[in-house]
Amino acid sequence: MSKKLRIATTSLAGCFGCHMSILDIDERLFPLLDLVEFDRSPITDIKHCGPCDIGIVEGGICNAENVHVLREFRKNCKVLIAIGACAINGGLPAQRNHLDLSACLTEVYLTEPGLVHGHIPNDPELPLPLDKVHPLHEVVKVDYFIPGCPPSGDAIWKFLTDLISGKTPELGHGLIHYD
Amino acid sequence: MTDTFQLDGATVPFEPGQTVMQAALAADHYIPHLCYHPEFKPHGSCKLCTVKVNGRTMASCTMPAEAGLEVESEIEEINALRRTLVKMLFAEGNHFCPSCEKSGNCMLQALGYDLEVHTAGFRHQYPDRPLDASHPDILLDFNRCILCELCVRASSEVDGKNVFALAGRGDTKHLIVNAESGQLKDSNIALTDKAMQVCPVGVILKKRVGFSQPIGERRYDESPISAQALLDAPRPSDAAGDCAACEDAP
Secondary structure (H helix, E strand, C coil), X not given: CCCCEEEEEEECECCCHHHHHHHCCHHHHHHHHHHEEXXXXXXXXXXXXXXXXXXXEECEEEEHHHHHXXXXXXXXXXXXXXXXXXXXXXXXXXXXXXXXXXXXXXXXHHHCCCCCCCCCCCCCCCCCEEEEEXXXXXXXXXXXXXXXXXXXXXXXXXXXXXXXXXXXCCCCCCCCCCC | CCEEEEECCEEEEECCCCEHHHHHHHCCCCCCCCCCCCCCCCCCCCCCCEEEECCEEEECCCCECCCCCEEECCCHHHHHHHHHHHHHHHHHCCCCHHHCCCCCCCHHHHHHHHCCXXXXXXXXXXXXXXXXXXXXXXXXXXXXXXXXXXXXXXXXXXXXXXXXEEECCHHHCEEEECCXXXXXXXXXXXXXXXXXXXXXXXXXXXXXXXXXXXXXXXXHHHCCHHHHHHHHCCCCCCCCCCCCCCCCCC
């Protein structure tokens, strides 16, 4: 039997909904595990990505750490897949893009009722937010996109099995969704 | 004998005065389109209906049918062009489908699905376009406007009101409301207007009914837009405005 494909996954400015959808492959995870093994992923808790065949990234880019993780994935993965609305077009976090970042932080942490003694978080361990939220393809080259918020387990299964069997992945009516 | 032209190798009959689009739809051949609507004068602006006519690219909604034309539509070269147009429309506005109540009934989204568009690809512009929620019964969400002028045409040609217009040029072009204040509440729009039914995306929305039809049971959940457009065609355009392509009158 040929060597198993190595897959890494991560969630950046996302909600882990796409990862929940990956789990929605359900019992097909078993045949999938005959073909692939997982590197860095919330499933394995491996913290850094080694050389991989496929990288799957959920969420957009909203802070400096997201940029570092995404570049680590691009450097190590032969094929990089953006999964979900946030990775593809910024999604929900990008709804702040027409607002001024400091105005956002001020309203959330200082002027909103209930935060009288609040302050804008400034712990040095916190990654700095970017001025705007970006889709992945604005930062690195992305090879494939699986749209959906989140894409269904069936869509992810179809996409990955197409890709692994060497076909151009296609979703088609019923599986392709932007919502 | 009726004159005919060739569309992707099929023979399509036409009546004098019909466009390539009208003849194709009537003969059960789908050509993707967005700003075309059977009840209004062709606009020819979205270019989704671009086909190759005798080797030249033309908008099929404005191209008069002529005997002997060789029309190519379902070819990769043209579909690649259509995909690029859809991607540019997505990148230009704020099309955030997960929060849009038009999702599933949206022509732009359905065209993206049908053309297997997985990403806009371009740099998203994230324009700042405030809503107009001034009217008690109608919401305008300009974030999704694709400048097709269907509401402009419906309001002017059918309703006789001129509630909407496009202002500005180039990338500053935008939809405006014909009222001193610029707000919809100060216009003479009514829920029964044709302009309320024709928006192909989620700009003109009737308030408080957004999710009365559940996600998953909507127009393009049933069948893709390519099949849906043919179910509707030839679409009646009688005086009562009984058009299968339009949303139900309230």
